[in-house]
Amino acid sequence: xxxxxxxxxxxxxxxxxxxxxxxxxxxxxxxxxxxxxxxxxxxxxxxxxxxxxxxxxxxx
Amino acid sequence: xxxxxxxxxxxxxxxxxxxxxxxxxxxxxxxxxxxxxxxxxxxxxxxxxxxxxxxxxxxxxxxxxxxxxxxxxxxxxxxxxxxxxxxxxxxxxxxxxxxxxxxxxxxxxxxxxxxxxxxxxxxxxxxxxxxxxxxxxxxxxxxxxxxxxxxxxxxxxxxxxxxxxxxxxxxxxxxxxxxxxxxxxxxxxxxxxxxxxxxxxxxxxxxxxxxxxxxxxxxxxxxxxxxxxxxxxxxxxxxxxxxxxxxxxxxxxxxxxxxxxxxxxxxxxxxxxxxxxxxxxxxxxxxxxxxxxxxxxxxxxxxxxxxxxxxxxxxxxxxxxxxxxxxxxxxxxxxxxxxxxxxxxxxxxxxxxxxxxxxxxxxxxxxxxxxxxxxxxxxxxxxxxxxxxxxxxxxxxxxxxxxxxxxxxxxxxxxxxxxxxxxxxxxxxxxxxxxxxxxxxxxxxxxxxxxxxxxxxxxxxxxxxxxxxxxxxxxxxxxxxxxxxxxxxx
Numbered sequence: 001x002x003x004x005x006x007x008x009x010x011x012x013x014x015x016x017x018x019x020x021x022x023x024x025x026x027x028x029x030x031x032x033x034x035x036x037x038x039x040x041x042x043x044x045x046x047x048x049x050x051x052x053x054x055x056x057x058x059x060x
Numbered sequence: 061x062x063x064x065x066x067x068x069x070x071x072x073x074x075x076x077x078x079x080x081x082x083x084x085x086x087x088x089x090x091x092x093x094x095x096x097x098x099x100x101x102x103x104x105x106x107x108x109x110x111x112x113x114x115x116x117x118x119x120x121x122x123x124x125x126x127x128x129x130x131x132x133x134x135x136x137x138x139x140x141x142x143x144x145x146x147x148x149x150x151x152x153x154x155x156x157x158x159x160x161x162x163x164x165x166x167x168x169x170x171x172x173x174x175x176x177x178x179x180x181x182x183x184x185x186x187x188x189x190x191x192x193x194x195x196x197x198x199x200x201x202x203x204x205x206x207x208x209x210x211x212x213x214x215x216x217x218x219x220x221x222x223x224x225x226x227x228x229x230x231x232x233x234x235x236x237x238x239x240x241x242x243x244x245x246x247x248x249x250x251x252x253x254x255x256x257x258x259x260x261x262x263x264x265x266x267x268x269x270x271x272x273x274x275x276x277x278x279x280x281x282x283x284x285x286x287x288x289x290x291x292x293x294x295x296x297x298x299x300x301x302x303x304x305x306x307x308x309x310x311x312x313x314x315x316x317x318x319x320x321x322x323x324x325x326x327x328x329x330x331x332x333x334x335x336x337x338x339x340x341x342x343x344x345x346x347x348x349x350x351x352x353x354x355x356x357x358x359x360x361x362x363x364x365x366x367x368x369x370x371x372x373x374x375x376x377x378x379x380x381x382x383x384x385x386x387x388x389x390x391x392x393x394x395x396x397x398x399x400x401x402x403x404x405x406x407x408x409x410x411x412x413x414x415x416x417x418x419x420x421x422x423x424x425x426x427x428x429x430x431x432x433x434x435x436x437x438x439x440x441x442x443x444x445x446x447x448x449x450x451x452x453x454x455x456x457x458x459x460x461x462x463x464x465x466x467x468x469x470x471x472x473x474x475x476x477x478x479x480x481x482x483x484x485x486x487x488x489x490x491x492x493x494x495x496x497x498x499x500x501x502x503x504x505x506x507x508x509x510x511x512x513x514x515x516x517x518x519x520x521x522x523x524x525x526x527x528x529x530x531x532x533x534x535x536x537x538x539x540x541x542x543x544x545x546x547x548x549x550x
Contacts (some may be wrong), residue, residue: 006510014296020235023104023214023218025213026211027099027102027218030099030314030316031097031099033315033316034094034097034099034294034315036093036094036107037090037091037094037096037259037422038091038092038095039091040091040095040418040421040422041088041090041091041421042091044414044417044418044421045414046370047417048410048414048417049411050314051413052410055450058470059452
């Protein structure tokens with residue numbers, strides 16, 4: 001199958017260094033997505049809390 | 061005596077809230093994934109990966125799956141595709157000959173001459189060859205129809221840089237084109253059940269299931285779990301997930317690693333697929349009976365995970381308990397029935413609102429495609445009941461008057477239907493399945509599906525699975541037929 005020596009565990013600098021920036025960009029993008037989800041959740045929870053508060057005040 | 065029964069009814073109603081509350085709690089911790097995730101220990105890691113595609117009569121889809129896999133963004137020569145042909149009787153072998161010629165040295169055809177034993181047996185045939193060859197440092201177990209986005213493997217493989225991680229799974233999105241109401245319901249369901257729930261489980265440090273459509277295992281992990289997939293249950297992917305974690309490895313869900321799959325486009329086909337999954341979960345519940353609710357040991361035995369697991373595996377029991385509790389109160393102490401009903405359905409409404417809005421935010425492209433299905437996921441009737449509870453409408457106005465013990469009137473019928481809707485919807489959803497199976501027009505099926513809800517349909521399937529397990533019905537591997545209409549949507 002003959003390809004065994006061409007690839008490895010990503011530790012060979014010759015194979016990965018050229019793509020290092022791409023990888024970091026990918027990682028940064030994904031970390032930013034997770035961060036966005038945290039802020040989305042906080043926003044939605046705040047919105048629902050406001051709705052519940054308004055409901056409780058108006059239904060008195 | 062009456063007081064004891066009243067307390068029992070309240071307890072039953074509270075028990076019925078477990079699925080709603082556990083799902084809500086799970087959604088609450090998703091945001092924490094922004095802080096606590098596995099990315100901090102990831103690095104640019106590109107092990108040699110062998111893809112294993114079990115295939116039985118997949119001629120319509122296997123070619124496009126291989127083409128999609130061959131266009132991955134990954135170091136050249138670092139991945140191979142092994143199609144394990146489970147004695148296909150269609151032209152799968154011919155497609156494979158063509159693909160092997162097109163991608164020499166990268167695509168392999170392993171054929172079983174006697175097949176039909178199910179996916180796990182087929183996978184094991186491939187795993188045996190791959191592990192014996194010794195080339196692969198990691199193995200991707202997947203379905204034949206699944207399409208990978210170019211960077212998905214790269215995103216998944218980076219987690220294996222951490223030697224404590226044994227398995228990684230991706231976010232499987234529904235990608236049928238053209239889709240229909242049902243496939244869009246499934247697409248929305250996958251936001252909640254995968255993109256949302258599995259992020260929460262990452263935070264908890266324990267995963268219920270690595271999707272069978274995209275499971276990346278380290279070679280060490282596969283060897284640690286015996287080098288083969290369990291063949292005794294109908295949920296081989298979940299079984300493998302449990303075995304991996306019990307063998308001391310972590311499993312990780314990467315919500316940014318996306319694959320696309322074609323899901324059933326009829327209620328009948330969906331019922332068949334999900335019945336298999338639900339029965340598999342029940343088999344697993346029994347197989348790991350020594351694991352549940354044993355805090356202090358493995359995280360799979362933790363109380364929080366146990367509640368999440370049983371809330372899904374025994375969903376209909378909770379729905380029936382809820383309805384029985386409220387109806388019991390209706391006869392024993394009517395004003396309390398109204399109070400409990402209001403609390404239960406108002407809490408359900410808050411959970412629905414939060415989970416639906418957050419699901420749209422988790423996956424905006426899918427959310428914008430499935431906004432209608434997301435909104436009507438519980439069914440229009442359930443939504444109406446939530447609004448009755450929240451608005452405090454005394455629909456049954458003069459509530460104190462109509463609820464009088466020992467005085468029955470016709471008005472009691474609709475009231476009881478509403479109070480017991482959690483359980484009734486399970487039966488009504490079964491009716492939608494029968495309607496579809498009887499060949500009713502799609503518009504009629506869709507009308508009732510929207511009215512009764514996709515959520516109750518899932519509950520109904522779980523109930524059917526419980527009944528099938530109880531009567532020890534045959535375990536048939538009912539394969540979901542794929543037509544090759546899945547596309548990667550941007």
